[in-house]
Amino acid sequence: DAMVIQNPRYQVTQFGKPVTLSCSQTLNHNVMYWYQQKSSQAPKLLFHYYDKDFNNEADTPDNFQSRRPNTSFCFLDIRSPGLGDAAMYLCATSRDLAGGPDTQYFGPGTRLTVL
Amino acid sequence: GQNIDQPTEMTATEGAIVQINCTYQTSGFNGLFWYQQHAGEAPTFLSYNVLDGLEEKGRFSSFLSRSKGYSYLLLKELQMKDSASYLCAVMDSNYQLIWGAGTKLIIKP
Numbered sequence: 318d319a320m321v322i323q324n325p326r327y328q329v330t331q332f333g334k335p336v337t338l339s340c341s342q343t344l345n346h347n348v349m350y351w352y353q354q355k356s357s358q359a360p361k362l363l364f365h366y367y368d369k370d371f372n373n374e375a376d377t378p379d380n381f382q383s384r385r386p387n388t389s390f391c392f393l394d395i396r397s398p399g400l401g402d403a404a405m406y407l408c409a410t411s412r413d414l415a416g417g418p419d420t421q422y423f424g425p426g427t428r429l430t431v432l
Numbered sequence: 433g434q435n436i437d438q439p440t441e442m443t444a445t446e447g448a449i450v451q452i453n454c455t456y457q458t459s460g461f462n463g464l465f466w467y468q469q470h471a472g473e474a475p476t477f478l479s480y481n482v483l484d485g486l487e488e489k490g491r492f493s494s495f496l497s498r499s500k501g502y503s504y505l506l507l508k509e510l511q512m513k514d515s516a517s518y519l520c521a522v523m524d525s526n527y528q529l530i531w532g533a534g535t536k537l538i539i540k541p
Contacts, residue, residue, distance in 0.1 A: 357440075357517075357533065357534070357536070358533055358534075359436070359519065359531035359532055359533045359534065360475070360519075360531050361531075362528065362529070405472075407474055407475070414527045420463075420465070420480070420523070420529075421477075421529065422477075423474035423475050423476070424474055425473060425474050426472075426473065426474045428472065
């Protein structure tokens with residue numbers, strides 16, 4: 318089945334130790350998003366790619382970087398994780414940026430713990 | 433600024449009906465979405481409204497009034513598996529999704 322896959326589902330890292338989260342999609346969608354969601358809070362958009370064009374949200378810390386080597390894969394790199402970066406990280410895709418039903422498909426998320 | 437308001441938590445009884453409200457103030461409007469999110473899982477799409485009125489999909493219905501900046505999600509014949517958070521999100525004029533913090537729905541037998 319076409320889907321959005323995130324690996325790993327659970328990631329534990331140490332304070333300051335770089336970590337990479339991965340997302341892949343078989344939907345052949347143009348847009349891939351990374352969200353951060355903390356408990357009982359709204360998902361917070363970190364950045365998105367439209368094809369190879371990278372769009373960073375103004376308030377996304379420099380500690381967060383992203384790579385999209387091809388249509389199917391997108392990575393979230395956290396260069397020096399702090400305790401405040403512990404959260405669920407959600408990857409989503411959409412066919413295009415324009416609105417419409419079923420606009421964003423989410424992966425299962427990666428829960429990051431920082432020790 | 434842009435904001436989405438919805439109640440933090442609601443409780444309802446199995447078999448009953450519950451209405452979850454959402455009000456929004458955004459720069460532009462390109463549709464309103466409701467997502468269901470079980471604890472520790474990703475949001476899953478429930479409904480989309482772009483025109484005023486009621487959209488019905490099985491046990492779930494969603495209503496929109498653009499002039500009032502208001503939507504609700506109506507869940508009928510509640511089942512225990514409906515215990516989850518329900519997130520309201522609005523697509524603004526830049527086609528960005530603005531998310532509410534979600535309403536945690538607790539279903540009691």
